[in-house]
Amino acid sequence: MTTRAAPTEIAIDAPDAERMGFFTDTTVCIGCKACEVACKQWNDLPADGARFGKGSSYDHTGGLNASTWRHVRFVEIAEPTPQAREDAAQRLGAGGGGGRIPAIPAAGGAGGAAGGAGVAADFDLVAVAAGRADADVDVAAAGRADAGVDVAAAARAHAGVDVAAAVAAMDDWVFMSDVCKHCTNAGCLDACPTGALIRTEFETVVLQADVCNGCGYCVPACPFGVVARDHEDGRAAKCTLCYDRLQDGLEPACAKACPTDSIQFGPYDELVALAARRVGELHARGVGDAYLYGAGDAPDDELAGGLGAFFLLTEPPECYGLPAQADSPIQEHVVPATAAAYGAALLAAAGAAAAFLLAARRPAGRGPRALARRRAIAGWQR
Amino acid sequence: MSRNLPWLAELQPEMFAELDPALAADRGIEDGGWMVIETARGEIEARAKVTPRMRPLKVDGRVVHQIALPWHWGFAGDVRGDITNDLGALSGEPNVSIQESKAFSCNVRVGRRAGPSTQRLADVRLDRPVRADEDDPAAEYPSEIT
Numbered sequence: 001m002t003t004r005a006a007p008t009e010i011a012i013d014a015p016d017a018e019r020m021g022f023f024t025d026t027t028v029c030i031g032c033k034a035c036e037v038a039c040k041q042w043n044d045l046p047a048d049g050a051r052f053g054k055g056s057s058y059d060h061t062g063g064l065n066a067s068t069w070r071h072v073r074f075v076e077i078a079e080p081t082p083q084a085r086e087d088a089a090q091r092l093g094a095g096g097g098g099g100r101i102p103a104i105p106a107a108g109g110a111g112g113a114a115g116g117a118g119v120a121a122d123f124d125l126v127a128v129a130a131g132r133a134d135a136d137v138d139v140a141a142a143g144r145a146d147a148g149v150d151v152a153a154a155a156r157a158h159a160g161v162d163v164a165a166a167v168a169a170m171d172d173w174v175f176m177s178d179v180c181k182h183c184t185n186a187g188c189l190d191a192c193p194t195g196a197l198i199r200t201e202f203e204t205v206v207l208q209a210d211v212c213n214g215c216g217y218c219v220p221a222c223p224f225g226v227v228a229r230d231h232e233d234g235r236a237a238k239c240t241l242c243y244d245r246l247q248d249g250l251e252p253a254c255a256k257a258c259p260t261d262s263i264q265f266g267p268y269d270e271l272v273a274l275a276a277r278r279v280g281e282l283h284a285r286g287v288g289d290a291y292l293y294g295a296g297d298a299p300d301d302e303l304a305g306g307l308g309a310f311f312l313l314t315e316p317p318e319c320y321g322l323p324a325q326a327d328s329p330i331q332e333h334v335v336p337a338t339a340a341a342y343g344a345a346l347l348a349a350a351g352a353a354a355a356f357l358l359a360a361r362r363p364a365g366r367g368p369r370a371l372a373r374r375r376a377i378a379g380w381q382r
Numbered sequence: 383m384s385r386n387l388p389w390l391a392e393l394q395p396e397m398f399a400e401l402d403p404a405l406a407a408d409r410g411i412e413d414g415g416w417m418v419i420e421t422a423r424g425e426i427e428a429r430a431k432v433t434p435r436m437r438p439l440k441v442d443g444r445v446v447h448q449i450a451l452p453w454h455w456g457f458a459g460d461v462r463g464d465i466t467n468d469l470g471a472l473s474g475e476p477n478v479s480i481q482e483s484k485a486f487s488c489n490v491r492v493g494r495r496a497g498p499s500t501q502r503l504a505d506v507r508l509d510r511p512v513r514a515d516e517d518d519p520a521a522e523y524p525s526e527i528t
Contacts, residue, residue, distance in 0.1 A: 037389045047388035047460075052396040052429045053414035060395050173435075 009189055014201035019268035020246060021204075022255065022309035023275045024177050026320075027282065027290065029262040031072055031175035036061065038257030039070040042242065057173075063321075064178055066230040069239040070254045075174045075319050176320045177254070177263055180205070180226045180239035181294060182308030183328065188238070190330035191221035196236075203268070204241040204308055212236055223304060223326035241309070268308065272296055275312060282312075289314045293322060304328055385459030397463030399428040400450040401490065406432040411492045419449060419469060420489045426464035427495040449490060453481075464495070 039045070045067040054062040057074035064071045186205045189197045196211035197218060207218075207227075214234035218227045227238045242252035250256070255265035264271065272295045282290035291314075294307030303326045317324050384390040399419060401411065411417045413432040418425050428451065439446045455463030470483035 033393050036393070040389045047392040050392035050395045052398065058394075058431070061392055 009186075009199045010195050010197075011199035012201045017201035019203035019308065020241065020266065021182065021268040021271050021307075022179060022241070022252070023264040023266075023271040023295075023312070024179070024309065025262050025264065025275075025278060025312045026174055026176045027287065027312060027314060028260045029072070029175040029177055030260055031058070031074055032259065033061075033072045034257040034259060035070045035177050035254035035263055036068065036072055038253040039239075040068070042245070042253035043069065043240075045069065064180075064226050064238075065228040066235075066237040069237075070177055070179050072175055072177045073320060075176065075315065077174065077315060077319065174315060174319075176311065176313070177258075178320070178322075179254070179309050180241070181224055181304065181310070182239075182241055183223075183303075183326075184305030184308070185328040185331045187221035187223055187304070187328035187330060188218035188227050188236075190328045190334075191217040193217060200243055200246075202241070202243075202246055204243065204246075206240045206243050207236055207238055209235055209237065221329050223323055223329070239309075272310075275310065278312060287314060293317055305331075385454070385456065385461055388460055391460040394452075394454070395461050397426075397428045397455040398431045398452070399490075400431045400433055400436045402436040402438050402447055403432050403434055404438060405447040405490070406430065409490055409492055411490065415492065416494050418491050418493060418495045419451065420491070421469045421486060423471065424468040425495045426466065426468055427493075428464065449488060 040047070048061075048065065048067040050060045050062070052060055054060050055074065057076045059072065059074040061068060061071060063073075182204045184203075186197070186199075188207075189199065189205050193215060194211055194213050196208045196213070198206055198208065200206050212235040214229060214236070216229050216234075216236065218236050219229060221227075227236050229236050242250070242254075245252055251265045255263040264274070266274075272292075275292055276296055279290050279292055290312060292310060293313050294303045294310035297303070297306070303323075305327070311320075311322075313320060313322075384394075399417060401417075406412070409417075411430045411432065413430060415430050416427055417430040418427050436448055436450060439448065451466045451469075453466045455461070456465055467481050469488065470481070470486050473482045474480065475482040
């Protein structure tokens with residue numbers, strides 16, 4: 001398969017190479033950040049100034065930059081608002097025992113209940129762990145009382161506790177390992193004036209650090225905010241999809257390190273087919289929100305012409321800091337503008353040529369000045 | 383090991399404690415802010431991670447809040463912080479002599495730790511008192527990660 005690179009791109013052509021890519025399945029990511037560390041280790045990138053709370057949730061490395069080429073974003077879908085926190089505090093302060101407080105037996109309480117009131121049979125630890133509201137019974141209190149205790153009434157007393165909802169909300173904690181998307185229409189590649197950014201034979205976008213002059217045009221040209229300049233030497237840097245490893249037939253370091261195969265690497269067309277099957281599988285299992293970001297779209301909806309590194313997401317793209325629409329700014333704005341400029345120039349040239357041609361076609365010697373000149377010449381000859 | 387390897391150290395740059403939103407609101411502790419965990423044996427400071435994943439329990443009719451602390455920090459390494467084992471009783475697990483006490487009762491308050499006993503425990507000597515609102519970890523534990 002030959003490369004499908006645009007004619008304006010500097011590309012390496014290798015007849016037997018095919019497009020390679022990443023498929024990042026966020027539904028199996030556990031947020032371990034092994035990809036981040038493996039990437040830094042293989043590419044010899046420095047730790048770059050993490051601080052507590054730089055990213056959201058338990059993420060302290062913040063985002064992609066010149067020395068972080070893989071970054072795991074922690075997305076707390078159920079992050080409570082300050083108001084919700086206040087409300088929870090007030091419910092507890094009121095002493096009503098409301099809020100999301102599951103009851104568990106005190107030490108020895110469950111045993112006493114089993115021996116005495118016999119409520120242990122109704123107390124289902126598994127259900128408590130699963131967060132079922134009906135299991136939320138203060139068994140210790142019930143066990144202390146006599147056999148006349150109505151366990152059902154005790155359960156009703158905790159009717160305000162919505163443990164199931166709390167647990168369901170906690171499930172909405174998602175992780176996404178972000179990376180350079182290796183776009184088909186790569187904004188950085190279009191903007192690069194030095195030829196530092198090239199299209200490889202694997203149709204990935206690689207930045208050659210020894211050619212880069214640090215102009216930074218690629219930084220705003222990336223619709224995903226991936227490319228950044230190194231704050232020490234000023235040159236841009238980003239994921240190479242481990243070009244050096246690919247040339248030796250190895251998979252990229254992050255995919256190799258991923259313990260859950262959330263990051264999968266392979267021939268692009270095979271990956272897209274695999275990802276589509278995975279979406280179908282998730283839909284069949286009831287995860288109806290699963291969809292592919294950056295692959296399998298209709299041509300008009302494609303993100304930057306299709307992403308070489310695409311994702312399986314379950315939330316809207318914005319939740320992960322990804323744009324809903326993206327294209328190379330050059331493809332989007334400069335190409336139409338250039339076409340319009342060329343069109344205008346052609347029109348002007350055509351107008352000028354037409355003026356000359358019309359002037360040339362005008363028969364000579366019929367105007368009043370030509371007549372006067374002829375008369376003058378006739379006068380001198382006389 | 384993970385405190386001394388920069389790539390791992392940057393993943394969790396500071397000692398932290400997880401607590402539930404209700405307790406945090408009650409004590410005025412903010413997510414990402416400083417808090418102090420006190421026991422009869424000592425006190426340590428940590429960054430607060432306020433999260434609904436930590437849930438208060440109702441035990442024998444009483445609301446019991448849970449604080450989760452990692453054991454990970456110390457006075458050396460690229461990232462430094464207070465030591466969780468300063469809080470509990472010294473007790474070695476008989477097979478491998480690893481610190482055995484994993485759960486104990488404590489108090490929490492907002493701010494930074496202070497006082498001679500704390501300074502002795504953390505093996506630091508400050509030439510000035512620590513303000514309760516002080517929020518600059520770099521002042522006490524200059525990080526080698528830049």
